[in-house]
Amino acid sequence: MPTLGGNIVSGNRSARDEPAGRLLRHLLGDEGRRDPYPVYRRLHDLGPVAALPDGNRYAAVVHGHDAVGQALRDDNLRVLDAAYLDRAGTRWREHPAVRTLQSSLFHASGAKLAYVRRLFGQAFGPTRVTALEPMLDRITGALLDRLAALGANGTPVDFMAEFALRLPSDVIGELFGVPASDRSWFPSRVAAFDAVIEVGQRPFREVRAADAAAEELTAYFADLLATRRADPGDDLVSALATTDTGLTEVELLASLVIVFNAGFRTTTNLLGNGLRLLVDHPELLAALREDHALAPAYVEEILRLEPAVHVATRYAVETTDIAGVSIPEGRPVVILTGAANRDPRRFPDPDRFDPTRADNHHYSFSAGPHFCIGAALGRAETGLALPRLLSRFPSLALASPPGPRRHLVLRGYDRLELLLRKGLPG
Numbered sequence: 001m002p003t004l005g006g007n008i009v010s011g012n013r014s015a016r017d018e019p020a021g022r023l024l025r026h027l028l029g030d031e032g033r034r035d036p037y038p039v040y041r042r043l044h045d046l047g048p049v050a051a052l053p054d055g056n057r058y059a060a061v062v063h064g065h066d067a068v069g070q071a072l073r074d075d076n077l078r079v080l081d082a083a084y085l086d087r088a089g090t091r092w093r094e095h096p097a098v099r100t101l102q103s104s105l106f107h108a109s110g111a112k113l114a115y116v117r118r119l120f121g122q123a124f125g126p127t128r129v130t131a132l133e134p135m136l137d138r139i140t141g142a143l144l145d146r147l148a149a150l151g152a153n154g155t156p157v158d159f160m161a162e163f164a165l166r167l168p169s170d171v172i173g174e175l176f177g178v179p180a181s182d183r184s185w186f187p188s189r190v191a192a193f194d195a196v197i198e199v200g201q202r203p204f205r206e207v208r209a210a211d212a213a214a215e216e217l218t219a220y221f222a223d224l225l226a227t228r229r230a231d232p233g234d235d236l237v238s239a240l241a242t243t244d245t246g247l248t249e250v251e252l253l254a255s256l257v258i259v260f261n262a263g264f265r266t267t268t269n270l271l272g273n274g275l276r277l278l279v280d281h282p283e284l285l286a287a288l289r290e291d292h293a294l295a296p297a298y299v300e301e302i303l304r305l306e307p308a309v310h311v312a313t314r315y316a317v318e319t320t321d322i323a324g325v326s327i328p329e330g331r332p333v334v335i336l337t338g339a340a341n342r343d344p345r346r347f348p349d350p351d352r353f354d355p356t357r358a359d360n361h362h363y364s365f366s367a368g369p370h371f372c373i374g375a376a377l378g379r380a381e382t383g384l385a386l387p388r389l390l391s392r393f394p395s396l397a398l399a400s401p402p403g404p405r406r407h408l409v410l411r412g413y414d415r416l417e418l419l420l421r422k423g424l425p426g
């Protein structure tokens with residue numbers, strides 16, 4: 001299996017008996033990915049940061065709430081950029097998917113990162129998102145109509161494919177000016193590309209599919225840029241096509257692919273994870289159905305408890321102290337935002353779904369220089385869609401138990417079969 005982003009934990013003998021090393025290996029195995037929470041609980045018993053002995057891929061696991069905040073905001077900890085990957089000896093340049101990530105804002109830092117974030121952020125900032133509400137409302141309404149038609153006569157409907165994937169795809173498609181007729185082309189490519197951002201080794205066939213998807217997505221946006229340069233519209237791609245961005249064409253295209261992808265399955269998974277939590281808590285579900293104004297607090301608690309992204313990786317550009325643990329220069333750390341969200345020192349009864357929590361500060365959108373630029377949009381999409389879904393289908397129920405969630409980055413269900421029965425329960 002090829003090594004791409006450097007996200008691999010080696011299992012050498014000296015590390016084998018180390019509790020934190022063992023826990024991390026377990027977390028990155030099939031069982032840990034399916035249910036990471038027992039590992040998080042045990043890591044919290046070890047303190048906020050656990051150093052890993054020499055021989056491990058990572059220098060430490062950072063999982064305490066305050067330590068995660070410190071690590072994400074520390075300028076000495078950088079995303080695994082080209083300088084890191086070159087030093088680690090990976091052959092990343094042979095892979096179009098990794099080249100795309102590396103040329104995009106995702107792996108930029110310093111002034112360049114701040115500049116590209118401003119360039120793209122104009123389309124997704126909180127003020128702009130408020131102005132987008134009528135568009136979100138229209139798209140949500142059309143997709144609910146579609147669900148109703150598909151689920152008529154008690155036919156089970158897959159919420160993920162028929163709603164949760166389509167909503168963010170239609171929204172980001174409109175923002176980017178992707179013609180509606182092209183939108184069904186994206187989901188399979190975006191899913192294939194996303195394999196490279198999952199933590200851990202990926203099978204070779206997934207890497208090949210991600211590389212092919214990166215090339216196709218890049219070619220698509222190159223065409224769209226050319227079209228909009230000749231005939232601009234009122235959308236983000238037109239705005240970027242007609243501005244002197246100061247970016248090379250490769251950098252601009254890479255950031256278009258990455259921002260488009262980032263706005264897609266994150267929200268998809270938040271919708272699915274949130275719906276499952278609500279179905280499992282019928283009283284809380286009924287309260288949201290009756291009072292849509294509760295939605296923002298529900299969305300924050302869904303984000304905290306079942307985030308779409310559980311992990312970030314960084315490396316130390318110079319030796320750095322995180323909560324008393326020294327991270328040597330050049331060494332990477334794994335930052336478990338999903339664990340920070342359930343730190344018992346920060347959240348009373350952390351595993352309980354409680355949308356009335358005060359001061360519900362989670363790290364599901366990261367923090368510091370890479371804080372998610374689509375946070376306001378993701379919140380708005382989820383906060384609008386979930387209560388409207390509940391009101392439209394007041395007695396919706398799962399048609400069958402959903403399969404496991406298998407990833408820590410882009411963590412969500414493959415399918416969520418619903419029965420959209422009419423009338424109130426019971």
Ligand code: HEM
Nearest residue numbers: 106262263266267308309312364365366370372373374378
């Ligand atoms: C609810 C859904 C979302 C979640 C849970 C989420 C989560 C995240 C997280 C955790 C990161 C930081 C990764 C890191 O620190 O290494 C991030 C970054 C990012 N997100 Fe989101 N995101 C969501 C929605 C969106 C949307 C809708 C967009 C775009 C419209 C978007 C665009 C981005 C971009 C471009 C970055 C990279 C920022 C940078 O590197 O400076 N996200 N997101």
